[in-house]
Amino acid sequence: MGANLLQTAILSAAESFLNGILSLDPVATSALQKLSGKSLRAECELPPMSINLVVSDGSIMLLGSQQHQHADATVRGKGHALLKLLTQDSVANLRDSGVTVSGDTGFLNALQSILKNLDVDWEYRLSKLLGDIPTQALSDAMAGTRKFTSQSANNLRDDIDAWLHEEKKLFPQKNELAMFYQDIDKLRLRADRLEARVRKLGAG
C-alpha cells in the first residue's frame, strides 16, 4: 500500500496557516479553549476526501482520516457546499445546501461563529515583522489610501448625479418631483370637490 502524503502535507500547511491567524485574535483563542478536546469530521463527496479537525488548547489540528476516527460532529456534502458553510450565520439554515450534519451541532455552531467573528490584528503581526515605525507609516499610508478612495468614490457619485439631473436632464430633480406630486395632490382634491358639488347639484 502506498501512502498519500500530499493530503497530509496540504493539511499540515493549512493547519499552520489557520493557527497563525487564530493566534492573532485573543478572543477566538479563548473561545477555542472552551471547545478543547472536541473534534469535527468533514466528509467531502466531491472531491472525495475526509478531514478531521481536532480542537486543543486554543489551536486546531487538521488530520486526514485514514481510519474511521472518532468525531463529535460530522458534516457531509460537496466541497463548495462545505466551504459555503464557513460563511453562513448558523448551521440552522442548511435545508437547501446539500450538507448533512450529525452529532453535536452546538459545537459546530460555536466553531463557525469563531471563524466568522475572527478579528485579526494585522498591525501587531506586521509590527513584529517590520518594526513599530514602518508599521505605523504603512498603516497610516493605508488609512490615507482608504480615505482617498472613499472620498473619490463619493465625489464621483455626486458628479454623476449632478450630470444626469442638471446637465442631461434625464431624470427630474427631487424638488421638481415634490412639486409635481403636490400638483397631483391639489388636482385630486379639486376633482373630489367638483365631484361632491356635482353630486349635491344632482341631488338638489
Place this chain on the structure above:
Amino acid sequence: MTKESTDQTTHFGYREVPVGEKADLVGQVFHSVAQKYDLMNDVMSLGTHRIIKRFTVELSALRPGMSVLDLAGGTGDFSLLFSPLVGSQGHVVLADINESMVRVGRDRIIDKGKSGNISYALANAEKLPFEDNAFDCICIAYGLRNVTDKDAALASMYAKTKPGGRVLVLEFSKPVQPVLGKAYDVYSKLWPKAGQLITGDGDSYQYLVESIRMHPDQETLKQMMLDAGFERCEYHNVMGGICAIHIGYKASS
C-alpha cells in the same frame, strides 16, 4: 533476532558486536546527536519526516481518553501530536532508552506548554516496564532499527497493548523502485558528512546509514510482527518504500 542471539553477536551498523554492547553503542550515538537530532532529521529527509510522522498519527485512530505509548519517542514529535488527540482524559507516555533524548524531548514539550497529559519514562523496548494490556496504541518510530533484539521488543510491545489495540512501526525500509534505491543510496552517503558539519559527529550518522541498510525489509518485518502475535498486519510504503509504516492489531479477546 534469533540467529543473532544464538551466536551471541549482533550488528551495529556493518560491524558485528557482542549482543550486550549494542545498547551502549547505540546509546552513545544518540547521546551525541540528541541536541541537534531534529535538525539532522530535516536534512536527511529533506523535511519530509514531519509529514511522514503526521501520516503515522493519522493511522493511529486515537480518541479522547485513550492511552498511547510513544516508544523511542526521542525529541517528542509524536507525543506532541498524540497529546491533543487523547485529550485531558487520555494519557501519553514518552519512553526512550536514552536519557539525553528523553531530556531533550521533555524540555521541548514543557517549553511548548503541552505537558498536561504527557509523562516520561526511561525504558528498554525489549522489556517494557508497564503493566500488561496498558496501551490502546504503541508507536515506535525510527526506533526498532536500533533495538538489539527486535523480536523481544515486538513481543514486549504485544504484551503491553490492550486487546483490540494497535501497534505502529515507522521505520526506514527498502525502496520499491531500483532506480529510487540507487538515488537514495547516493544521497544517504552524504549524511555522515552533513552530520559532521551540523552536529560535529560524522561517525554517529555513519552508523545511522549502515543500520538502515541492515534493517529488515517490509515483508520480513511484517512476518516478524505476525510471529510476535499481532494480527491483520499491513504496511504502507512511504516515498516509494524509503520508509514504511507497519500496523498490527492485538486480537480483541
